[in-house]
Amino acid sequence: METKVGYFASLEQYKPRDALEQTIRAENVGFDSVWADDHFHPWYHTNAQSAQAWAWMGAALEATKKVFISTCITCPIMRYNPAIVAQTFATLRQMYPGRVGIAVGAGEAMNEVPVTGEWPSVPERQDMTVEAIGVMRQLWGGQEPVTFKGKYYTLDKAFLYTKPDDEVPLYFSGMGPKGARLAGKYGDHLMTVAADPSVLKNVTIPNFVKGAADSGKDPSKMERAMLIWYSVDPDYEKAIEGLRFWAGCLVPAMFKYKVYDSKEVEVHANLVGHDMMKENYMVATDAEDLIKEIERFKAAGITHFCLGNSSPDVNLGIDVFKDVIPHVKD
Ligand SMILES: C[C@H](OP(=O)(O)OC[C@@H](O)[C@@H](O)[C@@H](O)CN1c2cc(O)ccc2Cc2c1[nH]c(=O)[nH]c2=O)C(=O)N[C@@H](CCC(=O)N[C@@H](CCC(=O)O)C(=O)O)C(=O)O
Numbered sequence: 001m002e003t004k005v006g007y008f009a010s011l012e013q014y015k016p017r018d019a020l021e022q023t024i025r026a027e028n029v030g031f032d033s034v035w036a037d038d039h040f041h042p043w044y045h046t047n048a049q050s051a052q053a054w055a056w057m058g059a060a061l062e063a064t065k066k067v068f069i070s071t072c073i074t075c076p077i078m079r080y081n082p083a084i085v086a087q088t089f090a091t092l093r094q095m096y097p098g099r100v101g102i103a104v105g106a107g108e109a110m111n112e113v114p115v116t117g118e119w120p121s122v123p124e125r126q127d128m129t130v131e132a133i134g135v136m137r138q139l140w141g142g143q144e145p146v147t148f149k150g151k152y153y154t155l156d157k158a159f160l161y162t163k164p165d166d167e168v169p170l171y172f173s174g175m176g177p178k179g180a181r182l183a184g185k186y187g188d189h190l191m192t193v194a195a196d197p198s199v200l201k202n203v204t205i206p207n208f209v210k211g212a213a214d215s216g217k218d219p220s221k222m223e224r225a226m227l228i229w230y231s232v233d234p235d236y237e238k239a240i241e242g243l244r245f246w247a248g249c250l251v252p253a254m255f256k257y258k259v260y261d262s263k264e265v266e267v268h269a270n271l272v273g274h275d276m277m278k279e280n281y282m283v284a285t286d287a288e289d290l291i292k293e294i295e296r297f298k299a300a301g302i303t304h305f306c307l308g309n310s311s312p313d314v315n316l317g318i319d320v321f322k323d324v325i326p327h328v329k330d
């Protein structure tokens, strides 16, 4: 499968208009795709943003010519109703054929708790995600109004009047072994994040492949996408510290417990050491280092890179890819 190189235009780290400028620049440099986080509260507090992803996607699609754009990721189970998620992405894909995708996952407390007050267990949210995908697929594929009574969602003669010619490609986020199996079973492609290459190779990808094969799909045709943050700067130490905004994602407690206050996340993020960031993210002083870092994750089985630019000089962090992309594409 060909390797794709995508740019993660963060709406938590950058103002929406700055993320838009980055997106235009990334398309010109030759990135295959652009991905946006779909958050209510951000993963850091100081200087953070948190723009609404779907509103931003419409502007980004209009401002670019051909690049594929997707969320990374949308949680379609609580603050959003899955039927409205289906309607939104069907609308975008009809307007921008072939250019729109969606990635889904079981959510994070910081996005759901502040506006719903609820935080079900991981297994229940995974179950809700599977049902939500069923709702979305029924609406996308439905030639007739759909009536459905599930455990979590209800459709009563629901029909999408605005549809694309083809279905919206759906990336399913799996971080744990069960999540990865569900991704193989119910997704078109895998999305994952914040894992070191040995975990990807020995746990995440084998479980994804098993889930896909068990449901009769050909896993070799399914992408293994991953959100990975990187920072490039001629000063190596400065490059590592550039990744601090995202260090909270490396703290397992953020997923296990109901943490939804960004100030609290930031306290944990500030305790993460450089070794952990180097292992899970990409730190580079130049294009050559970045190529080696990408190869490290490619060897573990990643085929579509969603690269989150946390470089001290953001434009340098995009432009360096003129010298990276030709070397990492097969
Ligand atoms: C927590 C793990 O669950 P899993 O389903 O595998 O992954 C969850 C994630 O996909 C979501 O949280 C996702 O929403 C996060 N996310 C995101 C993910 C990604 O791959 C790329 C980008 C993003 C950005 C983004 C995200 N979310 C948003 O809302 N918005 C965004 O922009 C997991 O570890 N699962 C394990 C099972 C764990 C479990 O059940 N634990 C038990 C307790 C066990 C114990 O006590 O030790 C429990 O909690 O009850 C698995 O195997 O699946």
Ligand SMILES: CCCCCC(=O)CC
Residues within 6 Å of the ligand: 037, 038, 043, 072, 073, 108, 193, 194, 249, 250
């Ligand atoms: C382990 C962290 C996964 C979540 C990433 C995220 O929500 C930021 C976009």
